[in-house]
Amino acid sequence: MSDPRRLHIVAAVLTRQDGRILAATRPPGRSMAGRWEFPGGKLEPGESRWAGLCRELQEELAVTVRDGRPLIRLQHDYDRGPRVDLDVWRVTAWDGTLEAREGQRFDWFQPEALTRLDFLDANTPIVAAARLPDRYLVTPNVPPGPEWTDRLLRAVGQGSTLIQLRGPVVRDPRHRSLLREMLPRLQAAGARVLVNGDADLAREIAADGVHLPWRRASGLQGRPVPRPSLFGVSCHNGEELRHAEALGADFVTLGHVRATPSHPDTAPLGQDRFLALAAATRLPVYAIGGMTIHDLPELHRHSIQGIAAIRSLWPTPD
Incomplete structure (x- = not known):
């Protein structure tokens, strides 16, 4: 539920089938005019989140929304401006031709270009x-087997377009040739590949970023890789989430949500605790620990980015 002391803002990340995303400038005459934002505006009293989003996109861009889902929700306090509750949705289907009804400028961008x-x-x-x-x-x-690249390519085709490489494939120098052969094929297939625990290796092989376990992230004071490279952190509680925010992480994994065979001695967070922690951070959150694709609709409903998983996303051998 939105804090009544804050402005509840609904906004949309309009995403085309080719992956390009719409961004618009603040209209002339408004505060911070000319800076970029995602289209949207203030929710009216008694208005549902979805109805408000649809109304705002009709008023700003002359389009009628057909499909979308919650993406991320966070709070922000501007130095000399409002305190806002940002309620952001990913919109993937709409009718109509976009018009700049408020004098704003807009364009479509590749996701990585948004960082610039x-x-x-x-x-x-x-x-x-x-x-x-x-x-x-x-x-x-x-240790990676000879079929690893093919299995990873199948995973990409099934929707796992963000991959964290960990274990012997990154720790053992004997697997460097496989790593160098694997990476460009995965990237050409549309995946972004992160290296676990080793920012230097990520830079050396031109990976798309690094993911740090908490024990390594805890000793840092800032990002180990510059944007647009991705930086993820494994978190388990509120203190770790706050430190990941301070480091400038792009996202976190949070768990374990459920009991898993790989962590038999670790008590799971459970759904309620997980959702409370996720709601308190400004970062995109992946739920980890016993998660499957069947959990995605419920996670999306709570503005959770998605799932991180090993077993449920790792393709079985042919």
Whole structure:
């Protein structure tokens, strides 16, 4: 529920089938005019979130929304401006031809290009969420076999377009040739590939970013890689989430949500605790620990980015 002391703003990340995303400038005559934002506006009293979103896009862009889902929700306090509750949706289907009804400028951008625009300060986590899919595959912590690349390519085709490589495939120098052969093929297929725990290796092989376990992130004071490279952190509680925010992480994994065989001695967060922690951070959150694609609709309903998983997203052998 929105805090009545804050302006409840609904906004849309309009996403075309080719993956390009719409961004618009603040109209002339408004505060911070000319800076970039995602279209939307203030929710009216008694108006539902979806109805408000549809009304705002009709008023601003002359389009009728047909399909969308919650993407991310966060709060932001401007230095000399309003305190806002940003309620952002990913919109994937609409009718009509876009018009700049308020004198704004708009254009379509590749997701990575969004990081180069002068967005309003509150939009940094939204840009990150807009760039990320809802499935984050974490590879098994076992030596890679000869079929690994094919299995990863199949995972990409099934929607796991963000991949974290971990274990012997990144730790053991004997697998470097496989790593170098694998990476461009995955990227050409549309995946972004992160290296677990080693920012230097990520830079060396031209990976798309790095994911740090908490024990490594805890000793940092800032991002280990510059944007647009992605930076993720594994978190388990509120203190760790706050530190990940302070580091400038693009996203976090949060868990374990459920009991898993890989962590038999760790008590799971459970759904209620997980959702409360996720709601308190400004970052995109992937639920990890016993999650499957069947959990996605409920997670989306709560503005959770998606799931991170090993077993449920790792394709079985042919």
